[in-house]
Amino acid sequence: MKYYLIAGEASGDLHGANLIVALKQKDATSEFRAWGGNKMQNQGAQIVKHYKYLAFMGFWEVAKNLRTILSNIVLCKKDILAFKPDALILIDYPGFNMRIAKWATALGIPVHYYIMPQVWAWKENRVRKLEKHTNYRYAILPFEVDFFKQKHKLPIDFVGHPLIDELAAIPKSDGASLTAALDLTKNEKIIALLPGSRKQEISKILSVMTAIIDSFPNYRFVIAGTSNIDQSLYHQLAPGVDIVMDQTYDLVRLADAAIVTSGTATLETALLKTPQIVCYKTSPLSFAIAKRIVKLPFISLVNLVVNRLLVRELIQSECNQTELKNSLPEILSKNGRKAILSGYDELIEKLGGKGASEKVASLIHKRTHA
Helix, strand or coil: CEEEEEEEHHHHHHHHHHHHHHHHHHHHCEEEEECCCHHHHCCCCEEEEEHHHHCCCHHHHHHHHHHHHHHHHHHHHHHHHHCCEEEEEEEECCCHHHHHHHHHCCCCCCCCECCCCCCCCCCCCCCHHHHHHHEEEEECCCHHHHHHHHHHCCEEEEEECCHHHHHHCCCCCCHHHHHHHHHCCCCCCEEEEEECHHHHHHHHHHHHHCCHHHCCCCCEEEEEEECCCCCCHHHHCCCCCCECCCCHHHHHCCCEEEEEECCHHHHHHHHHHCCEEEEEECHHHHHHHHHHHHHCCCHHHHHHHHHHCEEEEEEHCCCCHHHHHHHHHHHHHHHHHHHHHHHHHHHHHCCCCCCHHHHHHHHHHHCCCC
């Protein structure tokens, strides 16, 4: 069988890679072509375009790059036609993938949507489009099932969150190599800084994160870098601050606390059992538009799943040096840490058990071979 996957960011590349592994276990002769990144490529997918050229974040940024986005859509359609997949697997990235879904279903190409668009947050009208332009849908968050099945009567399969398996599969490090690389002293404590995986968000948030360093002389602040971003950007925005590249999980495990840009990383940090503060900042125009149309009580997945303010969120104007400096001592305290870790246990229970990638692969394989 031939599978075509489309992901537009780092988390989608990770989920897609694990799905490819699970699909290959069902059929070792399967072929994979994808829009994604290094992780999918390492699992045998031929990458058409890397996600680092696709990640446009915010309304204004999308508008500025509309010509590039439209040309990518044309390229993608041509490539799908040439590949002739038995199944098209869309992973998040809704602005792009919903257009491809509409086009593909009109041609009779089976469309599977894995990591659903966040229509429960905004653009609820997309539910009817999902019903019309996708054949199968897979939910990874428990409240998505209530939203799609109960509110909108749209069939969907709940498979659990793939991060549970992805983190469990990574060998737990004793932190020795990271400790040596950072030349940490025996009792030195770490605050991990996770500024995101896009140049745009890093540019807006990292300088705020590092502005509080002098206020916490007993802690070592370390940036979790990614090789998809030129290392010079980190040095430019945070001169003299330690950086570890592509070792985010080890760093978060080792850290006493983390300051995290909103996104999948907030969930990863929670599953790694590290107290965190969530930050989010975008352009004033993009934020003004989002504030008018997004109707959610929280911005982080952690708080949305447990349905309460478990971790502090510093959004837009609150994402500043003063608020961050005042918030960090609470999660470093014994009681604050205990409360957050207890909430993380609740979060993990609500996310369901292991085996998300296996469940999705089984359903896709079964439906493709039906």
